[in-house]
Structure formats: C-alpha cells, structure tokens
Amino acid sequence: MNAPDIGLFSLFFASIFTSNILLANFLGMCSFIAISKDLKSSNGLGLAVTVVLTVTGAANWLILHYILIPYDLIYLRFIIFILVIAAMVQILEMVIDRVSQKLYITLGIFLPLITVNCAILGVSLFIEIREYNFVQTVIYSLGSGLGWWLAIVALAAIRNKTEKTKTVPAGLQGSGLTMITIGLMALAFIGFSGMLSVQ
Amino acid sequence: MSDTAPKTVGGILTDNLWHSNPIFMQVLGICSALAVTNLLTNTFIMSVGVIFTTMMSNFTVSIIKGLIPRKVRMMVQVLIIAFYVIIVDIVLRAYMPDIHEALGPYVGLIITNCIIMGRAEAFAQSNGPGLSLWDGITSASGYMGVLLVIAFFREILAFGSLFGFRIMPNWFEPWIIMAMPPSAFFFLGIIIWIGKTIMNHEEAAA
Numbered sequence: 001m002n003a004p005d006i007g008l009f010s011l012f013f014a015s016i017f018t019s020n021i022l023l024a025n026f027l028g029m030c031s032f033i034a035i036s037k038d039l040k041s042s043n044g045l046g047l048a049v050t051v052v053l054t055v056t057g058a059a060n061w062l063i064l065h066y067i068l069i070p071y072d073l074i075y076l077r078f079i080i081f082i083l084v085i086a087a088m089v090q091i092l093e094m095v096i097d098r099v100s101q102k103l104y105i106t107l108g109i110f111l112p113l114i115t116v117n118c119a120i121l122g123v124s125l126f127i128e129i130r131e132y133n134f135v136q137t138v139i140y141s142l143g144s145g146l147g148w149w150l151a152i153v154a155l156a157a158i159r160n161k162t163e164k165t166k167t168v169p170a171g172l173q174g175s176g177l178t179m180i181t182i183g184l185m186a187l188a189f190i191g192f193s194g195m196l197s198v199q
Numbered sequence: 200m201s202d203t204a205p206k207t208v209g210g211i212l213t214d215n216l217w218h219s220n221p222i223f224m225q226v227l228g229i230c231s232a233l234a235v236t237n238l239l240t241n242t243f244i245m246s247v248g249v250i251f252t253t254m255m256s257n258f259t260v261s262i263i264k265g266l267i268p269r270k271v272r273m274m275v276q277v278l279i280i281a282f283y284v285i286i287v288d289i290v291l292r293a294y295m296p297d298i299h300e301a302l303g304p305y306v307g308l309i310i311t312n313c314i315i316m317g318r319a320e321a322f323a324q325s326n327g328p329g330l331s332l333w334d335g336i337t338s339a340s341g342y343m344g345v346l347l348v349i350a351f352f353r354e355i356l357a358f359g360s361l362f363g364f365r366i367m368p369n370w371f372e373p374w375i376i377m378a379m380p381p382s383a384f385f386f387l388g389i390i391i392w393i394g395k396t397i398m399n400h401e402e403a404a405a
Contacts, residue, residue, distance in 0.1 A: 024380050026233040030313045033229075075289065078307050079281045086274060116277075118311040125304030171396030176388050183384030190379060 008139050015143030018193040021119050022151045023186035025126075028119030032152055033178060037163070042156035045113075046149030050142070052114050053123055056088045057141025060124040061134055081124045086115045119148055151189075155182060208333060215337035220345065220394070221314045233383040234305055235346075239362045242350035244298050246343035248287040248306065250336060253315045256280045257335035260323040276319045277310065284309045314342055349386045353377050 006014075021027050028049070035045050060081050068074050093111045096104045114120060123144050127137050158181055162168070168177055215221070235245045256279050260267075267275045288306050291299040299306065309315070318338055323331040354360060357377035359367030376382055 026229070026380065026383070027308070029229045029233075075285060078285055078288070078310055079278065081307075082277055082281055082310060086277070115273075116311050116313065116316060118308050121311050122304055122308055125307045129303055169392070169396070170399055171394075172388075172392045176391035176395060179384050179388030179391060183381045183388060186381040186384055190381065 006136070008135065011136060012139050012143045015140050016147040016150065017189055020147040020151060020186075020189050021123065021144040022148050023182070023189045025122065027122035028117050028148055031113055031117050032148075032155070033175060036152055036156040036159055036178070039153070039156040039160060042152045043149075046152050048111055048114055049117060049119065050145030050149050052085070052089060052092060052111075053120055053145035053148070054138065054141045055092065056085050056120055057123050057127060057144075058134070058138050059084050059088060061127055061132070061137040064128060077128065081121055082115075085120050085124075089115050119144065151185065154185065158185075208330075211330070211334050212337050215334065216341045216344065218398075220341040221317075221338050229387065233349075233380070233387065235302060236350040236383055236386075237353050237357055237378050238301075239347065239350045239354050241298060241301055242346050243343075243362075244291070244295065245302060245305065246339070246346055248284075248291070249309055249312060249314070249342060250339035251287060252280060252283045252309050252312075253318055253339040254332055254335035255283045256315055257318055257323040257331040258328050259283075260319045261326060261328040261331035264324055272324075273316075273320075276316060280315050280319070281310050314338060345390060348390065349383065352386060353382060357382075 015021070019025065022029070022032060031045065035041050063080060063084060064074075064077065068077055068080065073080075089111055093104075096111075123141055127140065132140055155178070159178060162177060162181065172180075235241045256276070259279050260276055284307065287309065288299075291302070291306060318335055322334045326334070351361070355367065356374045359365055359371045359373055
C-alpha cells in the first residue's frame with residue numbers, strides 16, 4: 001500500500017474547503033436540499049453526519065484492509081460498506097440514546113436518514129480509491145464531515161433570507177434558486193483551491 | 200407519488216419523463232448526477248447504468264414484495280440495489296476500464312441514488328413486475344434526459360467537443376469554469392427554472 005504523500009494538516013483543510021464533499025464532489029445533495037430549509041435541523045444533521053462519517057470512514061478502512069483485501073472479497077465492497085454504514089448508524093443511535101438524552105432528541109429523526117446519505121458511502125469509496133492510510137482516513141473523514149456541516153448551515157442561513165423575497169420569478173422559486181445559490185457557494189469554496197487540493 | 204398517478208403504460212411514460220421528472224420536479228438523485236456531467240460519454244454510460252439498476256431493482260422488489268417483512272424492507276431494497284450496482288461495476292471494469300476510472304466512486308454511489316430507492320418504495324411496492332419494470336426504465340430515462348442536456352452544454356463549452364469529437368472551430372476558447380463543479384449547479388438551476396416555468400404555463404392554460 002502506498003498512501004498519497006500529503007500533510008495531515010493540508011488534508012484536513014482541503015477536505016473542509018477546497019475539496020468540500022458537497023460543493024466539489026456533489027455528495028449528500030438529497031438531504032442537503034431537503035433539510036436546508038431550516039437552520040436548526042441543518043445544524044443537527046450536520047453534527048450527526050460528521051460523527052457518522054468519521055466512525056464509518058475508520059470502520060470501513062479497517063474492514064477493507066483486514067478482511068476484504070486479505071480474503072480477496074473486494075468486489076463485495078459496496079454491499080459491505082452500506083451494511084457497515086447502516087449498522088453504525090443503528091449502534092450510534094443506541095449509544096447516544098444511553099449517553100445523552102438531550103443529543104438524542106436533537107438528532108432525532110436525522111440519524112436513520114443518514115444511511116442513505118451519499119456523502120457517507122462516497123467518502124468510504126474515495127478513501128479506497130485514493131489509498132489513504134489509517135490516520136489520513138480519520139482526518140479526511142472528519143474534515144469531510146465538518147465541510148458538509150459548514151456548507152449546510154451556510155446554505156440554510158442564506159435560504160432563510162432568499163425564501164422571503166418576492167422578486168424571484170415563480171419558476172425559479174424553491175429548488176431552482178437553491179441550486180444557483182449552491183453554485184455561487186461552490187465558486188467561493190473552490191476559490192481556495194489555488195492554496196491546496198487533494199484531488 | 201400520489202394515488203392519482205396514472206397507472207397506464209403511456210401515462211407512466213409521460214409522467215416520468217415530464218410531469219414528475221425525477222430531477223427537475225422532485226430534485227432527486229442529483230448527488231451522483233452532477234459530478235459526471237462534464238463529458239457526454241461519461242454521462243451516457245452512467246445513465247445507462249442507472250437505467251439498468253432502476254429497472255432491475257424495481258422488477259425484483261416487485262416480484263418479492265410479498266416476502267419482505269415491512270420492518271426490514273429498506274435494508275432489503277438497499278441490498279437488491281447494491282447487487283445490481285455490483286454487476287454494473289464489474290461489467291464496466293471489464294469492458295470499459297477508462298470510463299470506469301473516470302467515473303471513480305460514482306458508480307458505487309448509484310446505490311445511494313435516491314431515485315432508485317424512491318421508485319422501489321413508491322412504485323414497485325404497490326404494482327406488478329411488468330409495470331414496475333416499465334416505471335424503472337421511464338423514470339431513469341427522465342433522469343438521463345436532463346443529464347444529457349446538462350452534459351451537452353457543459354462539454355461543448357468546456358472542451359469544444361461532443362462525445363470527445365472536437366466540433367467547435369479553432370478560435371474557440373474553452374470555458375474552464377464549465378468543467379468545474381459550480382457550473383453544474385448553475386445549469387441544473389436554470390433547467391429547473393425552465394422546466395417549472397413551462398409547467399406553470401401549462402397549469403395556467405389547463
């Protein structure tokens with residue numbers, strides 16, 4: 001295994017900003033559009049995604065390198081990854097329920113939704129393709145989660161204002177305007193890519 | 200989908216291609232959609248993969264819907280979808296390694312494409328195998344249509360070519376921005392805008 005030669009610090013910042021999982025790789029769009037109507041829910045979902053991403057990223061790396069590769073089962077990775085994600089979400093739900101009732105209520109309905117969030121599976125697949133080592137995997141997963149969180153909270157705050165304006169043409173209201181807003185946000189985030197990138 | 204949705208073959212066709220087009224009416228499945236739309240060839244291959252997966256998973260879910268306990272049906276559906284995606288992945292890797300490389304993780308991400316899950320849940324659960332198969336083909340074709348339109352404009356502006364063949368004259372300066380992610384969002388926004396405006400006019404006329 002030859003892990004890419006990239007500093008952990010730059011990997012962390014690149015995964016938050018320049019290679020933002022949502023704005024540069026288009027992952028996790030479905031829940032992003034649906035939930036970003038409301039700032040408070042966005043915040044809760046962002047937190048949940050960050051936690052699940054970090055845990056599943058690490059778990060999938062371990063499974064990939066200690067089970068799938070040694071036993072030559074790599075073609076099963078899609079099924080295994082999605083099962084791990086579903087299982088992790090379930091376990092996390094139970095753990096949070098025991099440990100912090102308050103957090104459990106905040107995250108509430110968002111936890112089950114995360115299973116079908118493309119960002120989670122996407123990050124696991126990116127980790128496999130880019131051949132990160134374990135430490136890089138954890139940093140990259142955490143950074144991607146934080147990047148997703150940042151993007152959804154920012155969009156929710158912007159939508160809060162734009163939904164109230166009456167000057168937008170009828171056909172553009174709602175999802176159309178949201179897409180264009182996301183496009184402008186993506187431009188701003190990608191503007192950093194001269195500094196560092198992880199592609 | 201609502202209960203009033205047409206259940207005839209033609210009705211499903213027009214409904215899925217236009218009235219409830221998965222992309223611009225329901226804004227579903229755009230996760231994996233936008234990333235591949237900077238080249239027509241990639242978009243085309245990707246869409247064919249999605250059509251195959253949607254069609255077969257809809258068909259399978261519809262056949263075995265009586266056997267799936269309601270509580271675990273989401274998990275079963277995901278597994279069925281993952282099974283077909285693995286087939287697509289293996290076929291692509293064997294016959295089109297270049298495109299497989301270019302699509303990268305997005306082949307695997309067909310699993311979490313909300314359209315497939317949505318159709319299995321909304322249509323295949325309550326309809327026969329034949330109609331479900333047809334519904335899968337048509338709604339994935341609606342998805343393909345929008346993707347191809349976006350890819351057409353992005354490729355011609357970003358590289359001056361279509362399906363890899365250069366068609367723009369030599370003086371044409373490629374727009375680098377079109378190959379980058381933000382342009383996909385802008386194009387999708389504009390397509391949603393056009394689609395909805397036409398829809399609003401139709402409604403006003405009816």
